[in-house]
Amino acid sequence: MLLRTVAVGVLAFATLGAPAQAKTLRVGITLHPYYSFVANIVGDRARVIPLIDSDANPHGYAPQPADMIRMQAMDVMVVNGIGHDTWAFEILDAAGMRNKLKLIYANDGVSLIPVAGDPSGEKVVNPHTFISTTAAIQQVYTIARALGELDPENATFFRDNARHYALEIRKLRGEFDAKIAGADLSKFRCASMHSGYDYIMQELGLQVSAVIEPRHGVEPTARQLAETIDRIKAANVNVLFAEKYFASKLSDTIRDATGVRMYSISHISSGPYTKGKFIEEMRENLTTIATAIRESAKS
Amino acid sequence: MSAMAQEVRPAGSRLEWLGMIAATIAVVGALGFYVVAHSDEHSTEPIYDWQVSAFAGLTGPDQAIYNSLHTVKDEIPFIYDDINQFNEPGQKFHWPNLTDFQDWLLPPFYKDTSWEQQGSLTWTLFEPLPEGEMQGTTMYLGTDGKLPGQGSFLLTIGHVHAGFTNTNAMVIWWISKNHMEMPQSGFRDGLILKGWREVVPYSGAAEVKRLFGADAAERAKAQFKGFPPDGTVPDASTSSDGGSTDNASGDSASADAAATKAAEVEQLIQNALGGQDTEKGK
Numbered sequence A: 001m002l003l004r005t006v007a008v009g010v011l012a013f014a015t016l017g018a019p020a021q022a023k024t025l026r027v028g029i030t031l032h033p034y035y036s037f038v039a040n041i042v043g044d045r046a047r048v049i050p051l052i053d054s055d056a057n058p059h060g061y062a063p064q065p066a067d068m069i070r071m072q073a074m075d076v077m078v079v080n081g082i083g084h085d086t087w088a089f090e091i092l093d094a095a096g097m098r099n100k101l102k103l104i105y106a107n108d109g110v111s112l113i114p115v116a117g118d119p120s121g122e123k124v125v126n127p128h129t130f131i132s133t134t135a136a137i138q139q140v141y142t143i144a145r146a147l148g149e150l151d152p153e154n155a156t157f158f159r160d161n162a163r164h165y166a167l168e169i170r171k172l173r174g175e176f177d178a179k180i181a182g183a184d185l186s187k188f189r190c191a192s193m194h195s196g197y198d199y200i201m202q203e204l205g206l207q208v209s210a211v212i213e214p215r216h217g218v219e220p221t222a223r224q225l226a227e228t229i230d231r232i233k234a235a236n237v238n239v240l241f242a243e244k245y246f247a248s249k250l251s252d253t254i255r256d257a258t259g260v261r262m263y264s265i266s267h268i269s270s271g272p273y274t275k276g277k278f279i280e281e282m283r284e285n286l287t288t289i290a291t292a293i294r295e296s297a298k299s
Numbered sequence B: 001m002s003a004m005a006q007e008v009r010p011a012g013s014r015l016e017w018l019g020m021i022a023a024t025i026a027v028v029g030a031l032g033f034y035v036v037a038h039s040d041e042h043s044t045e046p047i048y049d050w051q052v053s054a055f056a057g058l059t060g061p062d063q064a065i066y067n068s069l070h071t072v073k074d075e076i077p078f079i080y081d082d083i084n085q086f087n088e089p090g091q092k093f094h095w096p097n098l099t100d101f102q103d104w105l106l107p108p109f110y111k112d113t114s115w116e117q118q119g120s121l122t123w124t125l126f127e128p129l130p131e132g133e134m135q136g137t138t139m140y141l142g143t144d145g146k147l148p149g150q151g152s153f154l155l156t157i158g159h160v161h162a163g164f165t166n167t168n169a170m171v172i173w174w175i176s177k178n179h180m181e182m183p184q185s186g187f188r189d190g191l192i193l194k195g196w197r198e199v200v201p202y203s204g205a206a207e208v209k210r211l212f213g214a215d216a217a218e219r220a221k222a223q224f225k226g227f228p229p230d231g232t233v234p235d236a237s238t239s240s241d242g243g244s245t246d247n248a249s250g251d252s253a254s255a256d257a258a259a260t261k262a263a264e265v266e267q268l269i270q271n272a273l274g275g276q277d278t279e280k281g282k
Helices: A002-017 A032-042 A065-072 A086-094 A134-150 A152-179 A195-204 A222-234 A249-258 A277-298 B013-037 B060-084 B098-103 B113-117 B188-193 B204-212 B216-222 B252-273
Strands: A025-029 A046-050 A076-079 A102-105 A190-192 A208-211 A239-243 A261-265 B051-053 B122-126 B138-143 B152-157 B170-175 B197-200
Touching: A025 A032, A025 A134, A032 A046, A032 A076, A032 A134, A032 A152, A032 A277, A046 B252, A065 A086, A065 B252, A076 A086, A076 A134, A102 A134, A102 B204, A134 A152, A134 A195, A134 B060, A152 A195, A152 A277, A152 B113, A190 A195, A195 A208, A195 A277, A195 B060, A195 B113, A208 A222, A222 A249, A239 A249, A239 A277, A249 A261, A261 A277, B060 B098, B060 B152, B060 B170, B098 B122, B204 B216
Parallel strands: A025 A046, A025 A076, A076 A102, A190 A208, A190 A239, A239 A261, B051 B197
Antiparallel strands: B122 B138, B138 B152, B152 B170, B170 B197
């Protein structure tokens, strides 16, 4: 409601203030990985504009008036669209830009997987497709194709950049492989604080035995936590992956109750937007996973 | 003599009605059971008996292998172009083989730890004959996985030509059997009769439909039509609703105000960036 109230004012402001960069495509993005994807695809032939501030938490984000102003400066916006940036659609509505601003659904071509380790057995779509390598590459291709349709003169340039970037992403897997060479993976049993790492774990052939959060962004009740701790013990889980950017005392509780080793993985959703962020943080994540594998092999 | 209509009811009419009702209940019940049995809440398209859902029907390593193959569908046309671009005139175009895939680090073919963790499937390429029944059907068979209960995969590529980008020509098949021989035919009906099932992804596009309505993706795509209007990207000074934000009157005060506002918008963008990447695309 507050957003709608301020919308009229900021829209007038934004319309006046649209930056005058003639004939350069302005591509909006909702999440940090999409900034890296788009920046690597478009090079210097388009501008990438984040919808929300770099230090904002995309989990349960409350839209701000400045978001609407930035949205007005976009020609097109790349969205996750499957549950990780629902606030972007609130901003679209508040700004009166639903069905006006062009959207690229990055996950259009991704084969989705359910959240792992759900004790109910219910198959809930996991929206964290961007913490991955293969699913990330699929999104890079989807975005490059869509941008090529918008800007046909640069379509080949975008496609070639996408291919090059895809190979860079894939090389991360090679680096990871070198780091775990000779390690015994049979002792590795992991749980995660939330479902953000299912795609990368599946791609690496690793199984997540339990997820602490019952739903994305929802802390477990005392009873759910007790049940999860029982499952962790029963499954001989020895590694717990927690979120690097969003610390929780819950992970300490679980570590103390089960004796698991704890490691932090980046959700790639905080800090400055940069072209290299996705590769850098995925490399860091894969290094962390490799360390966890090697250390669990020693135990 | 007046005509008199007399209703004659067969002795078994009551039984006929009961039979009709019972039959109707049976048909409706069977249909209901079929729908329940063949759909899930995460499917916007029906899954037929000869198909299997990657989301709900495959698990563990087989789901991972499928998802890699699904992305390979986008990559194979690129690799095909790369390896054939320097062909001599008259030289036969060829499909990427397993060695090519190693060079491209392409899962699920690339032999790394993930490949081992996912069962170490043995992959074989069947290239189509130049002429005859098999023309145009390329097949990659992945079989003999080492994990318990693991199935086999088949990627078929229909008749396509150089420069193709139509990934619909590629179909991924799965069968619950651990060992399979390369099929004699890549034709769909033959594969189905042999027990192969087409794997259907639950894609982001389907989830968008579920979340935002059936026409959400189409609406988004429709917006692309006519953009850019004349083959050029619109001037940034044109607002999204088509209205010009240029100060055509040339009034210098208004121009100054617009410049000030533009600077403020730019500042908001810089704020969002976190003080980084001030240049385009960086």
